[in-house]
Amino acid sequence: MANSDIIGAGQDTARRAPKKILDACCGGRMFWWNKSNPDVWFTDCRSVPKGAFANNWNPNWCVTPDEIVDFRNMPYQSNSFNMVVFDPPHLTSGSMKSVINKKYGLLNKQTWKQDVVDGFTECWRVLAVHGVLIFKWNEANIKAKELIREFPVEPLFGDFTGKTGATIWMTFFKTEESPVLGEESPAQNTVEICHTAPNSGRDAMPLTLWNDDK
Numbered sequence: 615m616a617n618s619d620i621i622g623a624g625q626d627t628a629r630r631a632p633k634k635i636l637d638a639c640c641g642g643r644m645f646w647w648n649k650s651n652p653d654v655w656f657t658d659c660r661s662v663p664k665g666a667f668a669n670n671w672n673p674n675w676c677v678t679p680d681e682i683v684d685f686r687n688m689p690y691q692s693n694s695f696n697m698v699v700f701d702p703p704h705l706t707s708g709s710m711k712s713v714i715n716k717k718y719g720l721l722n723k724q725t726w727k728q729d730v731v732d733g734f735t736e737c738w739r740v741l742a743v744h745g746v747l748i749f750k751w752n753e754a755n756i757k758a759k760e761l762i763r764e765f766p767v768e769p770l771f772g773d774f775t776g777k778t779g780a781t782i783w784m785t786f787f788k789t790e791e792s793p794v795l796g797e798e799s800p801a802q803n804t805v806e807i808c809h810t811a812p813n814s815g816r817d818a819m820p821l822t823l824w825n826d827d828k
């Protein structure tokens with residue numbers, strides 16, 4: 615089956631891409647030059663109003679996605695966005711009272727790897743042929759290599775940045791020959807690609823996101 619033959623994971627319900635670019639977990643849109651870029655569809659699994667931090671610190675930070683979406687199970691057709699940006703939470707420990715975890719979310723200690731791999735796989739599914747996927751990761755808790763070997767495709771290139779050199783930005787490119795839904799990945803064969811159809815009955819997100827009791 616060619617990439618261009620795919621209609622969508624949930625063929626009855628999947629929608630066309632609303633914009634050319636998808637930010638699959640936009641958070642506070644901090645790395646965007648234009649936080650209201652009209653070409654970008656911003657999604658996240660939560661909304662957070664302004665004023666989340668004590669003493670009016672960072673008063674304008676907020677999470678206001680265009681749509682609430684779980685990146686492991688997206689309602690969009692396959693091959694529909696020209697670019698997808700994927701910057702999931704990267705920490706598995708700490709308190710949700712800390713500023714960094716409030717801003718970025720925490721991974722679930724038990725399911726983090728499957729959650730991120732599922733998210734990447736969905737980003738790959740909705741990415742158009744000849745589209746670019748940007749994946750950002752920080753190695754504070756987990757080495758990037760541990761994840762990349764589980765992804766259905768390998769990056770074109772990537773490099774470390776940031777004050778501590780622990781943040782890596784990676785670039786992936788989808789071709790006609792890239793792995794597609796329902797077919798085994800020729801690269802690593804470790805991820806089943808077609809498993810996140812909308813309304814598949816999966817449990818709600820297990821990720822810890824915004825819980826002041828923790």
Ligand SMILES: C[S@@+](CC[C@H](N)C(=O)[O-])C[C@H]1O[C@@H](n2cnc3c(N)ncnc32)[C@H](O)[C@@H]1O
Pocket residue numbers: 638639640641642643644645646657658659660677683684685686701702703704717718719819821823
């Ligand atoms: C590292 S932050 C993104 C920061 C963002 N790139 C920025 O520039 O501000 C990760 C985001 O992933 C979101 N997230 C966590 N689990 C998610 C899921 N299952 N589906 C969608 N978004 C999720 C969190 O709510 C959080 O806002």
